[in-house]
Amino acid sequence: MIFLLLLGVPVALGHLYLWRRLVVDTTRPRSLGRRVGTVAIIGAFLLLMSALVVSRSVSPEQAKFVAWPGFVWLAVLFYLAIALGVAEIPRRILLRRATTAPVPVGAGPGPAEAAEVVPDPSRRLFIARSVAIGSGIAAGGVVGYGMTQALGDPRLLTVPVTLDKLRTSLSGFRIAVVSDIHLGPLLGRSHTERIVRMINEQEADLVAIVGDLVDGTVAELGEAAAPLRDLVSKHGSFFVTGNHEYFSGHEQWIAELDRLGVNPLRNEGLTVAGGIELVGVNDVTGKSYDDAPDFDRAFTGRNRDNPVVLLAHQPVQVSDASSHGVDLQLSGHTHGGQMVPFNFVVPVQQPSVAGLSKVDDTWLYVSRGAGFWGPPVRVGAPPDITMIELRSAG
Incomplete structure (x- = not known):
């Protein structure tokens, strides 16, 4: 209401x-x-x-x-x-x-008194x-x-990011980042199939889905999300919650994605490729659903000699990421503003609208997302799927 x-x-x-x-x-x-x-x-x-x-x-x-x-x-x-x-x-x-x-107005002959x-x-x-x-x-x-x-193919972007801690042997490691797919009344299974096809064609090392996958329950949209089981990458596919998952039954979706082979990261991390710490935290909206982000828990047991890549739906979480020594945060949420002039409003709430930027010592990459919310319209903010290419400083 x-x-x-x-x-x-x-x-x-x-x-x-x-x-x-x-x-x-x-x-x-x-x-x-x-x-x-x-x-x-x-x-x-x-x-x-x-x-x-x-x-x-x-x-x-x-x-x-x-x-x-x-x-x-x-x-x-x-x-x-x-x-x-x-x-x-x-x-x-x-x-x-x-x-x-x-x-002229006025009575009788003679000059007019007014006009x-x-x-x-x-x-x-x-x-x-x-x-x-x-x-x-x-x-x-x-x-x-x-x-x-909005309804055409997302743009495929390649963004190189240099990480000081990255081993030379891992230089060139590629992460496919997709966010804000927003399956719902206007976007269904064919949209998911297109995204999966585009990602698989890139032969990524890892796939990161950084929130807002759905606008509806598993019962309503489970079939639309099913093609995610076909995602292929060398080190797996991973997911963190966005705010819309909490409006759509986040526990059921986490279980469903796990069943599809997309690994949810709920305030937890793991080491991938023998030298990259991949960490995922819940969206800030989880605070209202007893599922708040917990950075301390997420970083427990992580090797700080390795570069840390954080999956976090909202860019605003970079302030906590920076204080925990994150090297690169991957986010979505903003849609790049979706429709001009909303791109000028986003900075009121978020530190970045789209693209790569740096906050203190942490790189922040914000995807414009592969879907849309509300109007099936994108003006000045085309949808994207991004290949993050990690590079060593050496």
Whole structure:
């Protein structure tokens, strides 16, 4: 309910703004067009709210019928509001000019006592309709492009990272990093199969799935996740929880992934390839589910002469990672902002939006993720699968 309230209020205000600019300003009072437009805006609002509610209360197979149109409309709403907002200044300038010549007012012959500026209704309608059409084309174009990015193949990136402690014999060790797959009403088994195929083609040494695999229970999405059993790498596949796993029954998913051969790391670590300490910690959301991250436990028994690679869903966990001497943290969660301009909002909560950066002595790599949440749209943040190539300093 809190989630729906926080999202529902701005969504309602957004629809009210669109009604004003796209319906009231572009139609004549009491016209059929105004009545139809009003009903359409109300229907769009109800569709979007239904998508938010239904997608969380029924199976993904049922939810997709309202999730697809509802979440696409959410993206259109967002970019329409931006386009109309940007157009406000030129619209007002044009409207001030859209007037007839001053009309004298006053009684009797002689000089006019005052002058009244009378708006030209036809010119005002033309300006409002032109702005509405232009904004609609812009928003539609951005959303259409964003859908091709979100629904297409993730980009395959190669990122070299030099670790001082890495043995020369392990230089070139490759970790396939994928995050935020978000299986659910809009992304299913074929999405998983594509990701598995792309990773396997790279012949990685190790696969790291760093959270937010699913938006639904094992009963609903177990079949969609099943292709993960086909992941192939020299040293295995590993998984840490993201915040969405806790909304989807994390204990059941941990057991299911273990059954599929994807090894969950729950505040624990192991030595791989005879010289790399691989450690995984739970997501910070686990605090509310009696499954909090525990760095002290995770690092118990680790050989500090070896480089430490940490799997942690949220980049913000790098502060704890740095204090525990982690050499490289692999994260996701941010989606790279998913849709511009959200990439400018992410830094309010996270130390990195995407890519490789350094916090104290710890390298931090943040994947943009291979899926999406909400609208099937990515603008300025294409999905990715990353091959982290470890290199020795020697």
